[in-house]
Amino acid sequence: MKIDKALKAIEAIGDNHVATSATTPLREDAFKLSDKEKIALIKEDVKHIMETLGLDLTDDSLKGTPQRVAKMFVNEIFSGLHPERKPDASTFENHYKYGEMLVEKNITVYSTCEHHLLPIVGRAHVAYISNGTVVGLSKMNRIVDYYAKRPQVQERMTMQIVQDLQVVLGTKDVACVIDAKHLCVNSRGIRDIESSTVTSEFGGKFKEESVRREFLDYIKLDTTF
């Protein structure tokens, strides 16, 4: 990839070409290697870690692990590092003039803590108030998943989701709440299995107390089907 194309891609990784504090920190040459090249290199790195730990990589059960982990990093759990994987968020005109809040709640979040490379598992709740544009429901789930598929801190992920949807929808009136468990807190270190982390970002009208309250009340609604 040419350097100017790579730089454009780096800008896109944050929030739609605007570098902000919510931008994922990337090296300038982040897009130099193809996925195939990344997998080959990571495979050797994982092999090295396993050998350093004293594991016998000729063992039947272990020998495929370096390749498996490398593929999983590039194609799955860190796939959202590449802007080419950003979902196309199809929008429509709000012909039916729906003027109330729309909430997409209980979106499953599987992400990875960038400090320990351990899983973050939880739920995201996303809301917006249309000012003329409507986005396909599933696109909100897809946008959440795209930003989750990176090494993350929860605060940044929450902001990236809101900033992305603000651009897609052409309005500041977007909010996101994420409640998630960090396995680095639950399964190691302090090993507090009960605790979870709540983060929120409220844009535009969601900064108003009553609008924020309405959103939070919808999240609390028991909608088990």
Ligand SMILES: Nc1nc2c(ncn2[C@@H]2O[C@H](COP(=O)(O)OP(=O)(O)OP(=O)(O)O)[C@@H](O)[C@H]2O)c(=O)[nH]1
């Ligand atoms: N703010 C924030 N912190 C996070 C997130 N994920 C993990 N952390 C924290 O990152 C911190 C890293 O702290 P360090 O002291 O460098 O790491 P550590 O020695 O493994 O810390 P312990 O987890 O306390 O054992 C820990 O307190 C984690 O709980 C996140 O999404 N947001």
Ligand SMILES: [Zn+2]
């Ligand atoms: Zn962690």
